[in-house]
Amino acid sequence: MPPLVLQERMYDRRGGVVPLMQFDDLLRELIASGGPMPQEYALLNRTLRQLGDAVRAKVIARDDVLAYAQDITHRHLEGTMQARALGKKFGYSGDFEMIEAIYTLQTAQEPHLRRWDLYFHSQAAPNAVRNRKAYFHQLLHSHSVGRSKAPLNVLNVASGPARDVREWVLDNPEREVFFDCVDAEIHAIEHAKKLCAPFAQRVELYHRNVLRFLPAKGYDLVWSAGLFDYLADRSFVYLLKALMAVTRRGGEVVVGNFSDFNPSRDYMELLGDWVLQHRTRDHLRELALEAGAAADSIEVQWEPEGVNLFLHIRR
Structure with a gap:
């Protein structure tokens, strides 16, 4: 949407455009002051939630909000984490560079942009992403500690930057993993x-599409942290079956999925065009059963934020 048309629609005070106008007023104030300070996060989140409510109520189109986000980000926030998400450098918002930036808490050097990145990293969703790395490390510990001489073989699906693997090996050089x-x-x-x-x-x-190829081995632990919440239910079940098939008896499949409790969802979807398949614990159990998992082999856990769920299937 051209900026002039966008401005005309934003400042039309009729109907659902008002929440976007209110959000724009706040955003421009924060941009002018050099970015949000921690004491302003709550107000920014609350105003963004009101905008999200207007989109869910269909009083304003999501496409109009995204057009606004693209325009104001391009003009004022290039170089921020938000701009990375919108840019979709590799075709989607949560690519390996984004995950690496979240893991390492990357921020822009420019002070007025750095404040926006600090706000980004304060959100529940990036915290959950960092927590899932720790969750993976705990899984590796529990599966490898006290193990006999047989090595632990791990399949990491949609492994991204593999920083979680690097850190584990660095911290556990003696473990046969x-x-x-x-x-x-x-x-x-x-x-x-x-x-x-x-x-x-x-x-x-391995450079492969896991929906078409998996290494033909037996694994003691199969882990996938950030793929399944991009998949529709049918593909979810298909891939889960394949992962279960390459897991040894006594092993475990663990897949992550964003829960329906995600306080960062409006920020992700409306300002970053970062859309995931959010699922409940019950929905994950249903999909596991559909994939052929025994009911008593299924467990759903979560990381401390409660944003990332983890479906466990024992083999």
């Missing part, structure tokens, strides 16, 4: 190869 990492994005694989180069004998990387 071997990783097969699969990702459909060649740039993610290249990045992961550099990060994990010192541990090449323990980390194998």
Whole structure:
């Protein structure tokens, strides 16, 4: 939408355009003052939630809000985490560079942009992403501690930057844990190869679409943190069946999925065009049953924010 038309629609005080106008007023004040301070986060979140409510009530079109977000981000917030999400450099918002930036708490150097990145990292969703790395490490610990001489073989599906793997190997050099990492994005694989180069004998990387290819091995632990909440139910079940099939008896499949409790959802979807398949605990159980998991083998856990759920299936 051209900026002039956007401005005309934003400042038309009729109907559902009012919440967008109110949000724009606040956003411009914060931009003029050099970005939000922590004491202003609550007001910004509350105003954004009101805008989200207007979209859900269909009194304003989501496309109009996205057009606004693209316009004001391009003019004032280039170089921020928000701009990265909207830019979809590799075709979607949560690409490996975004996940790496969240893991490492990257912020812009310019002070007026850095405040926006600090606000981004304060959100529940980025905190949940960081928590899932710790969750993976705890899984690796629980599966490897006290293990016999047999090594632990791990499949990491949609492995992204593989920083979680690198950190685990660095912190646990004595553990006999071997990783097969699969990702459909060649740039993610290249990045992961550099990060994990010192541990090449323990980390194998595959540039593949996991809906079409999985390494033909038996795994003790299969982990996928950030893929399933991009999949429709049918693809979810299809891939889960495939992961269960390559998991050894006594092993475990664990897949992450954003829950329907996500306080960051309006921020992600309206300002970052970052749309996921949010699911409930019951929905995840239903999909696991559909994939052929036994009812007593299923458990759903979560990280401390309660935003990321983890479906566990024991084999």
